[in-house]
Amino acid sequence: MNAYATIVQALGTLTIVAAALAVGLLLALWMPSGRQRLRATFSGRERHPIAWAFFVALVAMAGSLYLSDGVGLLPCKLCWFQRIAMYPLVLVLGVGLLRGDAGVWRFALPLPLVGLLISGYHVALQYQPSLDLISCGAGGECSVRYLLVFGFVSIPVMAGGAFLLITALLLAVRTVQTENDFDASSD
Numbered sequence: 001m002n003a004y005a006t007i008v009q010a011l012g013t014l015t016i017v018a019a020a021l022a023v024g025l026l027l028a029l030w031m032p033s034g035r036q037r038l039r040a041t042f043s044g045r046e047r048h049p050i051a052w053a054f055f056v057a058l059v060a061m062a063g064s065l066y067l068s069d070g071v072g073l074l075p076c077k078l079c080w081f082q083r084i085a086m087y088p089l090v091l092v093l094g095v096g097l098l099r100g101d102a103g104v105w106r107f108a109l110p111l112p113l114v115g116l117l118i119s120g121y122h123v124a125l126q127y128q129p130s131l132d133l134i135s136c137g138a139g140g141e142c143s144v145r146y147l148l149v150f151g152f153v154s155i156p157v158m159a160g161g162a163f164l165l166i167t168a169l170l171l172a173v174r175t176v177q178t179e180n181d182f183d184a185s186s187d
Contacts, residue, residue: 012149015161025168042176053169054093060162076142078122082159085115105170116163122156
């Protein structure tokens with residue numbers, strides 16, 4: 001297998017793992033017993049999920065740069081919007097991680113939420129091109145799937161998996177921090 005196929009397979013596999021982890025984490029956040037376990041796990045160690053979110057954003061950014069600059073795939077307008085949401089996450093989460101500031105979730109959380117909405121629309125557009133609300137203009141065509149790993153993982157699915165996991169990790173930090181602040185204020 002050549003390098004391109006190996007990298008694309010790895011990105012597809014990481015997408016599936018990220019989505020599964022995100023769903024599990026979101027379910028844990030939704031259930032009171034899950035929140036208690038997360039709080040016990042991450043209390044005082046809120047930097048860990050921030051580091052994981054930073055790593056996910058870094059891999060997503062590197063993957064998108066590889067596909068456009070390394071392979072030569074032209075990003076469409078929606079891909080650019082997703083990049084606009086993803087690339088600053090590397091910087092924001094990196095600074096939050098270096099400073100040891102668990103409150104970085106307040107600044108970072110809107111970016112993956114917006115990116116998730118855009119990638120969700122982009123995936124829907126790939127399956128139903130009649131949903132096209134904007135003209136893609138120069139660059140790639142928004143409804144075209146330039147690659148399809150495992151029969152369903154396209155580039156916007158990869159971005160969506162990364163946005164979903166980053167969102168779940170930041171919500172975990174928020175939950176732990178909010179519940180710790182609540183306990184501290186009630187003492």
